[in-house]
Amino acid sequence: MNLTEKILDLKNQGLSQREIAEKIGMSRGGVRHHLAKNTEQETALVFNDLHYRFQDDKAIELTLKAGDDLEPD
Secondary structure, eight states: OOHHHHHHHHHHTTOOHHHHHHHHTOOHHHHHHHHHHHSSOSBOOOBTTEEEEEETTEEEEEEEOTTOOOOOO
16 A cells, blocks of 8 residues: 555544644645645645645645635635
8 A cells, every 4th residue: 555545544534634644654744745746636635624725736725614604815
């Protein structure tokens, strides 16, 4: 099982981003960066009700999941 598969497996088991990072010995940012670089999706997984969007290896947007009551910029 490669690192991407291991991260996705742990996520599917219900572990939080912090728990996944601790289990595999990476930072939370490292987990997000790895998924953004190594999955075909533009968007990394949703962790802890936050949604990170990546473009060219750079986080360009951070929003709460649907249902938030914040006004857009």
